[in-house]
Structure formats: structure tokens, C-alpha cells
Amino acid sequence: MTAPEEPQDPALTVHLHGSGGAIKGWVVVDTLVDGLAMGGTRMTAGVTEEEVAGLARDMTEKFTLAGLRIGGAKAGIVADGSDREETFRTFGRTVKPLLHGGIHLGIDMGVTPADRAVFFEEAKYDPRYRLGAPDMPIDWRTYYEPLIDATGHGVGVAAITALEASGRTGPAHVVVQGFGAVGRAVARFLEDRGHVVVGIADVQGTISADRLPVADLVAITDQFGAIDRTRLPQGVKLSAEPDAWLDVDADILILAAQKYALTAENTHRLRAGLVVEGANLASSAAAKEKVAASGAALVPGVIANIGGAASAALAVTRVVPFDLPAEARKAWVFDWVGDRVRQNTRDLLEIAASRAGNPLPELLAARRKER
Numbered sequence: 001m002t003a004p005e006e007p008q009d010p011a012l013t014v015h016l017h018g019s020g021g022a023i024k025g026w027v028v029v030d031t032l033v034d035g036l037a038m039g040g041t042r043m044t045a046g047v048t049e050e051e052v053a054g055l056a057r058d059m060t061e062k063f064t065l066a067g068l069r070i071g072g073a074k075a076g077i078v079a080d081g082s083d084r085e086e087t088f089r090t091f092g093r094t095v096k097p098l099l100h101g102g103i104h105l106g107i108d109m110g111v112t113p114a115d116r117a118v119f120f121e122e123a124k125y126d127p128r129y130r131l132g133a134p135d136m137p138i139d140w141r142t143y144y145e146p147l148i149d150a151t152g153h154g155v156g157v158a159a160i161t162a163l164e165a166s167g168r169t170g171p172a173h174v175v176v177q178g179f180g181a182v183g184r185a186v187a188r189f190l191e192d193r194g195h196v197v198v199g200i201a202d203v204q205g206t207i208s209a210d211r212l213p214v215a216d217l218v219a220i221t222d223q224f225g226a227i228d229r230t231r232l233p234q235g236v237k238l239s240a241e242p243d244a245w246l247d248v249d250a251d252i253l254i255l256a257a258q259k260y261a262l263t264a265e266n267t268h269r270l271r272a273g274l275v276v277e278g279a280n281l282a283s284s285a286a287a288k289e290k291v292a293a294s295g296a297a298l299v300p301g302v303i304a305n306i307g308g309a310a311s312a313a314l315a316v317t318r319v320v321p322f323d324l325p326a327e328a329r330k331a332w333v334f335d336w337v338g339d340r341v342r343q344n345t346r347d348l349l350e351i352a353a354s355r356a357g358n359p360l361p362e363l364l365a366a367r368r369k370e371r
């Protein structure tokens with residue numbers, strides 16, 4: 001018989017049709033742990049039930065690997081973002097029983113903190129309070145907003161840990177694909193530790209040089225992660241070819257943009273010996289096989305990019321020492337994320353070195369037993 005935490009099907013799939021208005025979407029609760037689950041809400045014109053279910057499964061894996069006692073969930077709304085106030089009010093009314101019943105829904109692609117405020121308010125949901133759990137002494141935004149770089153921090157820790165495991169010392173050359181919240185934080189993290197960023201890509205293309213000045217590039221990047229091409233530093237090279245970040249000679253490639261950036265079609269161009277996924281599903285299954293066959297190492301997103309999700313889960317499960325002052329609380333969360341990412345990266349690479357094939361199922365099975 002399958003163990004309760006090894007589900008083949010989601011614990012719960014709710015089809016959303018709206019209450020007091022029409023919407024189309026789903027909430028998939030992949031697993032429940034102690035009656036709790038959480039995940040982000042995605043709103044795109046093309047989101048499907050299958051996509052939401054895949055993302056909910058990813059959340060389960062992240063929490064299992066991190067040792068957090070909460071299940072994985074995800075919500076998807078099929079909409080193009082017009083009339084968002086009405087959409088999120090209807091969404092809030094529709095998912096109200098779920099939010100109050102232990103299914104915490106946050107932000108994902110296409111959904112902003114302002115949208116979250118709308119659906120929380122419409123559902124009269126405040127994550128500070130839950131039946132049977134101690135109250136959070138601070139509000140959600142006060143807790144969560146200072147933790148914006150938690151994901152980038154974890155991705156950086158994964159890169160450094162894998163680099164150390166490979167026996168390499170000295171500055172590594174790094175390419176960062178995607179210069180949004182995650183990409184910028186990783187680039188700063190690695191530069192601060194003496195590594196050299198030689199390539200950065202946004203949706204318009206790739207910028208490269210022997211050494212890119214990260215802070216100067218952050219200063220000319222907008223909130224959507226677009227770098228202003230009219231204000232670039234002297235001496236950088238530019239390419240508008242979509243996958244040019246693959247051709248920059250580097251030791252580490254950080255994937256922090258869209259899903260399936262690495263595919264079976266482009267992986268043969270990979271030059272880095274180490275790939276770290278900052279984005280979810282950043283490489284396809286076939287790409288992962290090709291990376292492994294080439295002898296390069298890959299740290300998957302379910303290990304590396306847990307920072308944002310883990311920060312939220314630590315609060316929902318009330319593990320955070322809320323009595324700490326703001327700076328110390330932030331440091332506590334960053335250390336917690338760093339420790340989990342470091343341990344999982346080390347253990348994954350150890351399994352990978354011991355035998356052929358995908359090492360992740362073995363690590364997941366070990367963590368399931370420990371939880």
C-alpha cells in the first residue's frame with residue numbers, strides 16, 4: 001500500500017466556478033500534513049489543471065525535502081489580468097472555506113501582493129489567526145516583505161555548496177539567466193563571496209563581459225527584471241539571440257527566468273559544469289538527463305529555490321521565533337533556509353556520485369521517512 005505521504009493523486013482538487021461572480025480555475029491540494037497545505041496562486045490566460053497539479057506536487061516535494069510539516073498546494077485562475085479587482089474578489093469569496101480550513105494560498109506568476117490583499121480581505125482571511133494555532137504577533141506583510149531575497153539566498157547557497165563538493169576553490173565564473181527578484185539576489189550573493197559574474201540575461205537577451213558590475217546593473221533594472229540597454233556600462237557585449245546565455249563560458253549557470261529554459265534541444269550548448277535551478281521546472285526531464293550524461297551537476301529547484309515558500313511555511317506552521325527583533329528574525333529565516341539547502345544539496349550530490357540515474361527520488365524517500 002502507498003504510504004500517506006507518497007500520494008499518486010492529489011488529496012483534493014477543487015474546480016473553481018465562482019461565487020457571486022464567475023471565474024474559472026482550480027485549487028489543487030497535493031498533500032495535507034497535520035491538516036495544512038500551502039502554495040501560490042497563478043493567474044495566466046493559459047493555465048491548466050495539469051499545470052496547477054504539477055506545481056502543487058512541486059510544493060509537496062519542497063516541503064518534504066525541507067522537513068516542514070505542511071503539504072503542497074497551488075491555485076490557478078484562467079484570466080488575462082483585465083478586471084483584476086473583480087477577479088480577486090470573486091476568487092476570495094470562492095476559496096474562503098479553503099483559506100479558513102488550513103489551505104494557505106499566496107502569490108505566484110501573474111498575482112501581486114495587492115491582489116493577495118484583495119482576496120484575503122474578501123475572504124476575511126488573516127494568516128495571523130488560525131483555530132488551534134498560536135496567533136502571529138506581527139502581520140503577514142511585516143513578516144514576509146523583508147524576506148524577498150530568501151529565494152536568491154538559498155539558490156546562492158546551493159551553488160556554493162555544489163562548488164565546494166566538486167573540490168573547486170577560487171573564484172568561479174557565473175552566468176545568471178533571469179534578472180528578476182531571484183536572479184538579482186543570487187548575482188549579489190555570489191559576487192559578495194568573490195565569484196565573478198560574466199553573463200546576465202533578461203527577456204531581451206544576454207549581456208556579458210570578463211566581469212559584470214552587478215550593483216551597476218541592478219541600478220538600471222526595473223521591477224520586472226528588464227535591464228535598461230541605454231544605460232549599460234562601457235565594454236559589455238550584447239546578444240539578442242534568445243539562448244545566448246548558454247554560450248557564455250562559465251563554471252556555474254543559474255536558471256532564474258522561465259520554465260523549461262533548458263531543453264533537450266539546447267542542452268548540448270551548455271558550457272558550465274554546474275547548473276542551479278532558481279526557477280521552478282527550469283529544465284525539462286530530458287534536459288536533466290542530458291546534463292547528467294555530460295558529467296555536469298544540476299541542483300533542482302525543489303532543493304535550491306525553497307526560500308520564498310519555506311519562509312511562508314515557517315510562519316504558517318508557527319516555527320519562526322516571532323519574538324526576535326526584525327533583523328534577527330530575518331537572519332534566523334535566512335540561516336534556516338541556507339542550512340536546509342546546504343544539507344539537501346550535499347546529500348543529493350552524494351547520491352548522484354554513488355550511482356547512475358536521477359538522485360532526487362532517493363533523497364525524497366529518505367526525507368519522507370525522517371518527517
Ligand SMILES: NC(=O)c1ccc[n+]([C@@H]2O[C@H](COP(=O)([O-])OP(=O)(O)OC[C@H]3O[C@@H](n4cnc5c(N)ncnc54)[C@H](O)[C@@H]3O)[C@@H](O)[C@H]2O)c1
Pocket residue numbers: 109151177178179180181182183201202203204205223224225226242256257258259278279280305306307308309
Ligand atoms: N521570487 C521567488 O521567491 C521565487 C521562488 C521560487 C521560484 N520562483 C520562480 O523563479 C523565476 C524567477 O522569479 P523572479 O521572482 O525573479 O521573477 P521576475 O518576474 O522578477 O524576473 C524574471 C526575470 O527573467 C527574465 N526572463 C523572462 N523570460 C526570459 C527568457 N526567455 N530568457 C531570459 N530571461 C528571461 C525577465 O526579463 C526577468 O529578468 C520564476 O519562474 C518564478 O516563478 C521565484
